[in-house]
Amino acid sequence: MEQEKPILTHCVHELFSLFILAIAAQISDIGGITTELPPHMTSGGRRVWDNTNLTALAEQAVQANLVTSLDEALALVVPAFAHHNLLPKPKQARERYANGSEQDRVKWTGMAQ
Numbered sequence: 001m002e003q004e005k006p007i008l009t010h011c012v013h014e015l016f017s018l019f020i021l022a023i024a025a026q027i028s029d030i031g032g033i034t035t036e037l038p039p040h041m042t043s044g045g046r047r048v049w050d051n052t053n054l055t056a057l058a059e060q061a062v063q064a065n066l067v068t069s070l071d072e073a074l075a076l077v078v079p080a081f082a083h084h085n086l087l088p089k090p091k092q093a094r095e096r097y098a099n100g101s102e103q104d105r106v107k108w109t110g111m112a113q
Contacts, residue, residue: 013076016066020057021080030054030081034088051088054078 032053058073067073081087 012066016061017076017080020077021083024080024084024086027086030086030088032056032088049088054081 030051030053032051034049034051037048037050054074054077055070058070058077061067061073061076062070067076078087
């Protein structure tokens with residue numbers, strides 16, 4: 001059974017989420033490179049997308065010890081951009097991936113086809 005997180009942790013997460021929401025309200029495009037991860041890299045066969053800018057932002061939250069994992073950080077970051085309809089569209093991501101070189105695909109996903 002998972003332990004309850006301290007109230008301070010909840011407050012930190014709430015403040016961080018509000019900060020990210022405020023940032024998302026001020027931008028028009030998140031940029032970065034978006035790719036769909038291959039099914040064998042995901043749990044339960046779900047469709048999972050990765051965006052380099054969102055991942056970099058989430059990694060900063062982990063490095064600052066605001067969260068304990070990248071998944072936890074993404075759970076705080078992604079909803080703010082979704083709220084402002086800024087998440088990349090699957091079709092655009094597929095086109096960018098398809099038009100990229102094999103070297104880019106390896107760089108983006110960590111895997112060769």
